[in-house]
Amino acid sequence: MPENLFKINAKEYILPGTRACQGCGLSLAYRYALKALRENTIVTLPACCLCVLHGIYPSTPVMIPALNNSFASTAASASGLVAGLQAMNRTDITVMAIAGDGGTFDMGIQALSGAAERGTDFIYVCYDNEGYMNTGTQRSSATPMGALTTTTPIATKQQHKKDFLKIMEAHDIAYLATASPSYPIDLYDKFVKAKKIKGTRYIHLYIPCPPGWAYPPKDTVKMGRLAVETGIAPLFEIENGRFRFTGRSKSMAERGNRLPVINYLEKQGRFKKMNIEQLHQVQHWVDGKWQEYQRRSQE
Amino acid sequence: MSNVQIMTGNQAAAIGAKLSSVQVIAAYPITPQSQLAEILSQYIEGGELKAEYVRVEGEHSALTVCISASTVGARVFTATSANGLLYMHEQLHWAAGSRLPIVMCCVNRGVGAPWTIFNDQQDSISQRDTGWIQIYCRNNQEILDTIIQAYRIAEEVYAPVMVCYDGFVLSHTMMPVDIPDSEKVREFIPPYQAHTILSPEDPRTLNAVLFPWRRANSEGVLCDGYMEMRYKLQAALERSPAVIQETSRHFAEVFGRDHGGLSWGYRTEDAELFMTGMGSIASEAMQAADMLRDEGIKAGVVGIRVFRPFPAKALKEAFRGAKGIVIFEKGISYGYEGALCSDLKAAFYGSENQAPVHNYIAGLGGRDVKARELADAARASWLEMQTGIIEKPTTWLNCYTG
Numbered sequence: 001m002p003e004n005l006f007k008i009n010a011k012e013y014i015l016p017g018t019r020a021c022q023g024c025g026l027s028l029a030y031r032y033a034l035k036a037l038r039e040n041t042i043v044t045l046p047a048c049c050l051c052v053l054h055g056i057y058p059s060t061p062v063m064i065p066a067l068n069n070s071f072a073s074t075a076a077s078a079s080g081l082v083a084g085l086q087a088m089n090r091t092d093i094t095v096m097a098i099a100g101d102g103g104t105f106d107m108g109i110q111a112l113s114g115a116a117e118r119g120t121d122f123i124y125v126c127y128d129n130e131g132y133m134n135t136g137t138q139r140s141s142a143t144p145m146g147a148l149t150t151t152t153p154i155a156t157k158q159q160h161k162k163d164f165l166k167i168m169e170a171h172d173i174a175y176l177a178t179a180s181p182s183y184p185i186d187l188y189d190k191f192v193k194a195k196k197i198k199g200t201r202y203i204h205l206y207i208p209c210p211p212g213w214a215y216p217p218k219d220t221v222k223m224g225r226l227a228v229e230t231g232i233a234p235l236f237e238i239e240n241g242r243f244r245f246t247g248r249s250k251s252m253a254e255r256g257n258r259l260p261v262i263n264y265l266e267k268q269g270r271f272k273k274m275n276i277e278q279l280h281q282v283q284h285w286v287d288g289k290w291q292e293y294q295r296r297s298q299e
Numbered sequence: 300m301s302n303v304q305i306m307t308g309n310q311a312a313a314i315g316a317k318l319s320s321v322q323v324i325a326a327y328p329i330t331p332q333s334q335l336a337e338i339l340s341q342y343i344e345g346g347e348l349k350a351e352y353v354r355v356e357g358e359h360s361a362l363t364v365c366i367s368a369s370t371v372g373a374r375v376f377t378a379t380s381a382n383g384l385l386y387m388h389e390q391l392h393w394a395a396g397s398r399l400p401i402v403m404c405c406v407n408r409g410v411g412a413p414w415t416i417f418n419d420q421q422d423s424i425s426q427r428d429t430g431w432i433q434i435y436c437r438n439n440q441e442i443l444d445t446i447i448q449a450y451r452i453a454e455e456v457y458a459p460v461m462v463c464y465d466g467f468v469l470s471h472t473m474m475p476v477d478i479p480d481s482e483k484v485r486e487f488i489p490p491y492q493a494h495t496i497l498s499p500e501d502p503r504t505l506n507a508v509l510f511p512w513r514r515a516n517s518e519g520v521l522c523d524g525y526m527e528m529r530y531k532l533q534a535a536l537e538r539s540p541a542v543i544q545e546t547s548r549h550f551a552e553v554f555g556r557d558h559g560g561l562s563w564g565y566r567t568e569d570a571e572l573f574m575t576g577m578g579s580i581a582s583e584a585m586q587a588a589d590m591l592r593d594e595g596i597k598a599g600v601v602g603i604r605v606f607r608p609f610p611a612k613a614l615k616e617a618f619r620g621a622k623g624i625v626i627f628e629k630g631i632s633y634g635y636e637g638a639l640c641s642d643l644k645a646a647f648y649g650s651e652n653q654a655p656v657h658n659y660i661a662g663l664g665g666r667d668v669k670a671r672e673l674a675d676a677a678r679a680s681w682l683e684m685q686t687g688i689i690e691k692p693t694t695w696l697n698c699y700t701g
Contacts (some may be wrong), residue, residue, distance in 0.1 A: 081371060
């Protein structure tokens with residue numbers, strides 16, 4: 001049973017009426033992340049969907065202090081906050097850097113790699129909606145094969161998604177976890193745990209995006225569940241090199257009831273031009289990753 | 300009691316940062332700045348300076364670390380050169396737009412391509428529109444003193460300050476430097492007290508998105524739009540010459556050294572031919588002025604210390620009586636002329652000063668330029684000006700132009 005099922009922080013840190021899109025998966029995830037981290041937190045973020053959620057000056061719906069920074073600089077900004085707070089003797093504050101997949105897989109990778117190598121004491125969160133959604137659904141290196149984006153508008157994306165979790169694990173960081181807003185308690189547990197750990201912690205959020213993925217806003221939770229149930233977005237954590245499935249993925253690994261990826265892909269308009277060859281390739285790719293995770297979970 | 304030691308410009312800068320009790324340093328090595336980053340590491344690891352040192356993976360991150368650390372109230376320092384400064388460009392705007400009192404040394408070096416590691420000032424000149432105050436130093440003493448002054452200026456104006464000094468010519472050249480008393484420095488720049496600190500006690504979102512127009516907050520009070528915020532930066536910079544001059548004056552009172560606030564003059568009282576420039580080339584022009592004086596030409600030098608904000612008003616006064624002006628620049632606004640030349644001519648627009656102005660581009664990529672050569676160029680211009688050659692194309696000194 002999830003550790004915090006009956007202990008979810010009742011306080012809200014995001015007031016109603018954000019500027020996020022209808023059905024935004026990030027709003028759900030961010031709400032639970034802030035509940036888990038609580039007041040003594042400073043957030044740094046680049047230009048991204050979250051920047052929009054944080055509102056237009058002079059008002060913000062977010063009750064946690066936050067610093068906007070430029071696109072490539074999220075993790076470096078966290079390094080600066082950590083160093084500055086240390087210099088000011090404020091070691092009681094959790095620093096969370098949070099950026100999308102474009103700001104993490106692509107433009108922010110250098111600063112993140114640097115901060116992780118230095119063992120910077122912060123939580124880095126990548127909310128992965130698989131494209132440059134804030135700028136209008138352009139392709140990123142996190143976009144999956146076969147997806148239509150505004151910069152792969154006819155032929156679809158030809159390459160698989162970058163395995164960013166492997167890159168982060170290669171930094172030997174203190175904690176690495178994946179989470180989904182469709183499983184909020186699992187997500188909450190992971191943020192509570194990450195808060196207690198020292199050093200660089202990386203949390204990867206799979207964020208369904210109604211406008212970017214072309215599905216009705218009411219289906220966000222369903223889409224997040226299907227991502228997990230097809231093994232496209234496995235839920236796990238890695239602590240001191242030890243891999244562990246969590247939540248729904250754990251029971252799937254035990255029962256072997258993983259769904260075929262078509263169940264997930266067919267519900268999203270972005271995959272409507274995907275050909276059968278790509279479908280097989282995606283299934284094969286997901287199978288390979290899943291088997292590797294399963295092998296590691298049994299070690 | 301003076302404490303004079305022989306040191307390089309980089310050592311002087313490191314001591315300046317240490318005496319300023321900086322709390323967070325972020326730096327990435329680049330020639331000719333590297334020695335400065337190394338000395339500061341030694342201070343911290345050796346326990347001489349209590350500060351956080353973030354050994355970043357690039358200059359973009361170096362300035363980002365400074366921006367974020369300053370946002371939570373720490374006094375910060377960084378330094379770079381050439382392409383490192385260009386790599387920071389986005390964050391230079393971000394630092395100024397955030398109104399943070401960051402102090403950075405730019406150890407001036409030419410920019411690629413093609414590669415050069417040697418000195419000119421193209422790096423900082425090309426960052427002139429980023430909202431930073433730029434101060435150019437002419438010797439190692441001035442480097443140390445200017446860093447201390449820079450914190451006082453930055454923390455009063457809420458604008459970042461770039462302390463520029465010529466790579467190798469100053470950074471790697473030993474000169475006697477009087478190290479100020481640390482207690483006196485602490486009095487001159489007391490610990491930084493930010494007007495706004497990002498903290499959980501007072502949660503706010505900083506640098507949020509703005510719409511083009513002004514917008515009311517939840518209490519109905521109309522708040523700044525993007526343009527108002529940018530205007531405030533410009534207004535602060537326009538007010539800053541007074542702060543820079545006052546800082547310089549106060550520094551002279553406390554430490555007995557006056558480097559000139561916005562500019563300095565050498566033998567200008569009765570001068571007719573004015574040579575001018577920034578940094579070490581202006582300092583070299585003093586020797587050229589002596590040579591020309593020996594020949595009977597009434598030559599003097601105005602060294603421009605502050606390039607941004609451009610001290611147009613003060614310079615109109617500094618060049619009073621000029622019958623000819625010769626500008627030596629270690630950089631150029633490609634496609635036109637030296638940036639200082641354009642600014643200076645613009646400053647004289649509509650004023651009494653209608654002296655002819657000749658512009659020389661010199662010393663790019665470390666090309667040697669001797670005082671004798673400055674004197675020769677200034678004399679040639681002076682003779683041309685006498686014969687009515689008022690306008691002259693920008694001349695590349697010591698350069699084979701075919």
